[in-house]
Amino acid sequence: MFEPTDAWDHRLALGASGELAELNLAGVLTAADVHVALRIGRIGGESDPSVLLAVALLVRAVRHGSVCLDLTRVAELDADRAWPEPDRWLAAVSASPVTGTALQVEDGLIYLDRYWRQEGDVVEDLLARVARPAPHVDEQRVEQALGRLFAGPTYAEQRAAADASVRRWTSVLTGGPGTGKTTTLARLLAVLTDASDAPLRIALAAPTGKAAARMTQALAEATRAEDFPLADRVHVEGLEASTLHRLLGTRPDNGTRFRHHRGNRLPHDVVVVDETSMVSLTLMARLVEAVRPDARLILVGDSDQLASVEAGAVLHDVVLGFRDREPSPVSHLVTSHRFGDAIGALAAAVRDDRADEAWSVLVQGSANIELVDPADESRIRELVAGPAFEVRDLALAGDARGALAALESHRLLCAHRQGPYGVAWWNERIERWIGERDGRDWLPAHYPGEPLIVNSNDYGLRLWNGDTGVVVGEDDGDRTAVFDIGGEDRVLALSRLADVSTAHAITVHRSQGSQFGTVTVLLPEPESLILSRELLYTAITRARDVVRIVGTEESLRAAIARPAQRASGLAARLARPS
Numbered sequence: 001m002f003e004p005t006d007a008w009d010h011r012l013a014l015g016a017s018g019e020l021a022e023l024n025l026a027g028v029l030t031a032a033d034v035h036v037a038l039r040i041g042r043i044g045g046e047s048d049p050s051v052l053l054a055v056a057l058l059v060r061a062v063r064h065g066s067v068c069l070d071l072t073r074v075a076e077l078d079a080d081r082a083w084p085e086p087d088r089w090l091a092a093v094s095a096s097p098v099t100g101t102a103l104q105v106e107d108g109l110i111y112l113d114r115y116w117r118q119e120g121d122v123v124e125d126l127l128a129r130v131a132r133p134a135p136h137v138d139e140q141r142v143e144q145a146l147g148r149l150f151a152g153p154t155y156a157e158q159r160a161a162a163d164a165s166v167r168r169w170t171s172v173l174t175g176g177p178g179t180g181k182t183t184t185l186a187r188l189l190a191v192l193t194d195a196s197d198a199p200l201r202i203a204l205a206a207p208t209g210k211a212a213a214r215m216t217q218a219l220a221e222a223t224r225a226e227d228f229p230l231a232d233r234v235h236v237e238g239l240e241a242s243t244l245h246r247l248l249g250t251r252p253d254n255g256t257r258f259r260h261h262r263g264n265r266l267p268h269d270v271v272v273v274d275e276t277s278m279v280s281l282t283l284m285a286r287l288v289e290a291v292r293p294d295a296r297l298i299l300v301g302d303s304d305q306l307a308s309v310e311a312g313a314v315l316h317d318v319v320l321g322f323r324d325r326e327p328s329p330v331s332h333l334v335t336s337h338r339f340g341d342a343i344g345a346l347a348a349a350v351r352d353d354r355a356d357e358a359w360s361v362l363v364q365g366s367a368n369i370e371l372v373d374p375a376d377e378s379r380i381r382e383l384v385a386g387p388a389f390e391v392r393d394l395a396l397a398g399d400a401r402g403a404l405a406a407l408e409s410h411r412l413l414c415a416h417r418q419g420p421y422g423v424a425w426w427n428e429r430i431e432r433w434i435g436e437r438d439g440r441d442w443l444p445a446h447y448p449g450e451p452l453i454v455n456s457n458d459y460g461l462r463l464w465n466g467d468t469g470v471v472v473g474e475d476d477g478d479r480t481a482v483f484d485i486g487g488e489d490r491v492l493a494l495s496r497l498a499d500v501s502t503a504h505a506i507t508v509h510r511s512q513g514s515q516f517g518t519v520t521v522l523l524p525e526p527e528s529l530i531l532s533r534e535l536l537y538t539a540i541t542r543a544r545d546v547v548r549i550v551g552t553e554e555s556l557r558a559a560i561a562r563p564a565q566r567a568s569g570l571a572a573r574l575a576r577p578s
């Protein structure tokens, strides 16, 4: 609910009446939701208020990450409101002249045409891929390679996953942090290469630049493990990941179409995608159509993490949809291999809806886990300003590498962008603390020690969405920005930076695909609509060594009790017997 400032308040949907106007004023529908619905109605010749209401609610659902709308669940938005009876409502939508053009109905769910097509494409392409006869493999060579690369009892689960993947065109490797997804992938790639007569063209990709750099690094580390057979290293060494956009070939004239597609497939024999949980439905549709039917597609990720910023929860849906298929393309790694994994145990309690256990782990605390009272201002200042001071001092001393390393050692994660629990507010607060400490009333634009995060891909500068850097130099003198690109420093003039923001604090959504030594998670009020189990799980699993949660018991329990819900027909359509 909001109080309009006047009749022209931009939040008001002018021209709306009845329920659309009421729900707009109640803050359920934005002006844009209403305008899109009215426009679709006008173009399609539909004036039935219940259909227009369904369209506006559908646009709202897509804005919240859903692919479609289930009319039987709309009442959950406001149980006290008299909503249309779902069966009759669906019948009205199905009979509408806009259905079949701007709108589609499938399995009782309503879709905007674009997402219906994309979901249909993903279903069709994935089902066609899993229905293909299995790839031919040389059993003896595969057995030997599996035995060599996955030797010993600690590798049993991962060996089974690799064994299954070798025998499929399409496989999904999912598991929580530290369950050995990267270890398995590195060794699986070695098995595939060893078992192939011709050299394999392997593509590695991730949804963001940051995630791609991490994938390259993690694979290199996994390959350097002591028990990774030397002779197999050459097969995996030197492989570099790129962003999915770069792999598919971005086109300057079109943001959602790529150079590679159904008519011009990728040349690779193996296409691996890491951090697949962050891949939207739109991007997944483009990916699966671009992979040759006779190329392997390996999707890697943690299906319990937050889904993509855009519509869809594709990895989650694919894992769910293929769960009961025999043989299943999905391998689920469950054993954590990180020594003394207290963070993993906390994350698992959150993921599995064990709120009592999560709370008691937090209250008990340990070397890796701390619960911080949100009222304890001085502790919070110490925890979040301390690392910022360190980055600033190193940046002022001209130590770019040190500043970048300090930056990666801690990050403040917020659920929101705005408001007292939001990124903007906390960035400002930290900047105030820096000013106070250094006796400055104001800091210059792009001050030394300012952490930067890139918001969109910049092909000219070769900076990718999610890349992080830091400003180095003097407050009243020369300053440059230094970015860590896959372990190498890239120095850039500040004037060249177009779309960057300050990153003392970032949202949990933005942190996906990254990890930090210590993570401080700021939980919002329990009523916050953005607070969900997946959000908390994702935030906790960003920490390598230490996680600190600033929040109340109510907020923690509210998060765990609320699984993020994204309506989609993908899982059901993949699971349907063919």
Ligand SMILES: Nc1ncnc2c1ncn2[C@@H]1O[C@H](COP(=O)(O)OP(=O)(O)OP(=O)(O)O)[C@@H](O)[C@H]1O
Binding pocket: 154, 155, 158, 175, 176, 177, 178, 179, 180, 181, 182, 183, 184, 218, 222, 225, 337, 338
């Ligand atoms: N089978 C194993 N035996 C012993 N140690 C292992 C095994 N598998 C993985 N590890 C070790 O566990 C740690 C985590 O493994 P890995 O990085 O492969 O997991 P991951 O699932 O990719 O993690 P994340 O999602 O956090 O990146 C690494 O230090 C790795 O060396």
